[in-house]
Amino acid sequence: MSPAENTAFITGGTGGVGRAVVARFLADGYRVAVPYRSESEWKALASAHEDAGRSGALRGMVADVTDESSVARAAAEAASTLGGIRVLAHIAGGYKGGVDVERMEARDVRGMIDLNLLSAFWAAKHVIPHAKRTGSGRLLFVSSRGAVEFSAGAAAYAASKAGLHGLVGTLARELRKDGVTANAILPSVIDTEANRVSMPKARFDDWVRPEQVAALLAFLASDAASAVSGALIPIYGRA
Ligand SMILES: NC(=O)c1ccc[n+]([C@@H]2O[C@H](COP(=O)([O-])OP(=O)(O)OC[C@H]3O[C@@H](n4cnc5c(N)ncnc54)[C@H](OP(=O)(O)O)[C@@H]3O)[C@@H](O)[C@H]2O)c1
Incomplete structure (x- = not known):
């Protein structure tokens, strides 16, 4: 096994x-790097995986995913401490809405595009060289x-997330000769603490669970998914 075999750069990992x-990914034997921006969120994650921290299987580095130079630094640090990066799981992102287009300000649009779309370009751009080197890279969004x-x-x-689909389809084309796949998953509402708090009357059982999202990403990262690229995969639970 090459040193980079089981390595993953997971944005939004906190x-x-x-x-x-x-x-x-840690349970599957990966070494994982998480770019984070909040020290307290990182500490909470690290304390849930103390053994992985001690063994060097879990590393963290401060980064702002909307800033290219910050992402470039984080990816370089992750590759050097983990021994490479085979898998990118770009999970960082967020939702801000409730404003009709007629009343929208430039900052509302730019905020979503920066966080959900530009961040994905920077993560992909700076992981691709490492993913190519492994011959079995995976870019997951x-x-x-x-x-x-x-x-x-x-x-x-919607526009910022739909933009990802153009990125993924293009990456699948650009990288098909390199053994690197690119795929996106499309979750419906996910059963997170934050969603339970903001929608207390919803039927939580209908929502897709974070573990189910993790299982789909783990599959896409695996050898079994080496022929899947350019896919946009719905994961809606019962919603
Ligand atoms: N939750 C849902 O129902 C749902 C449904 C469909 C799709 N999604 C997508 O799934 C992904 C994860 O959602 P989630 O519910 O886990 O959201 P979350 O709990 O808000 O987590 C978002 C993660 O991204 C990080 N992040 C945000 N801005 C960042 C920045 N500028 N630089 C570095 N890290 C940054 C956050 O760090 P901090 O802790 O510092 O904020 C956090 O770790 C998002 O892309 C979201 O759009 C979610």
Whole structure:
């Protein structure tokens, strides 16, 4: 096994979904690097995986995913401490909505595009050289059901996530001779603490669980998925 074989760069690894993905990849034997921006969120993640921290299987580095130079530094540090990067799981992202297009300000649109779309370009750009070196790289992105089924007041979010689909399809073409695949998953509402708090009356059982999202990403990262590239995969639970 090459040193880079089981290595993953997981953006948003401290978040509601990211924590489950980090746990799954560590359980699958990966060495994982998490670029984070909040020290307290990183400490909470690290304390849930103390053994992995001690063995060097879990590393963290401060980064702002919307800033290219910050992402470049984080990816370089991750590759040097882990011994390479085979898998990118780009989970960092977020939702801000509730404003109709007629009343939208430039900062509303730019905020969503920077966080959900530009960040994905920078993560891909700076992981690709490492992923190519492994001959079995995986570029995984988290889009949303909201990118293909629209709601009023969510145009900036929908457009920013739909933009990912163009990125993924293009990456699949550009990298098909390099053994590197690119795929996006489209979750419906995920059963995170934050969603339970903001939608207390919803039927939580209908929501997709973070562990199910993690399992799909783990599959896409595996050898079994080597022929899957350019896919946009819905993961809606019962919603
Ligand atoms: N939750 C859902 O129902 C749902 C549904 C469909 C798609 N998604 C997508 O799934 C992904 C994860 O969602 P989630 O529910 O886990 O969200 P979350 O709990 O808010 O986690 C987002 C993660 O991204 C990080 N992040 C945000 N901005 C960043 C920045 N500028 N630089 C570095 N890191 C940054 C956050 O770090 P901090 O801790 O510092 O904020 C956090 O670790 C997102 O892309 C989201 O759009 C979520």
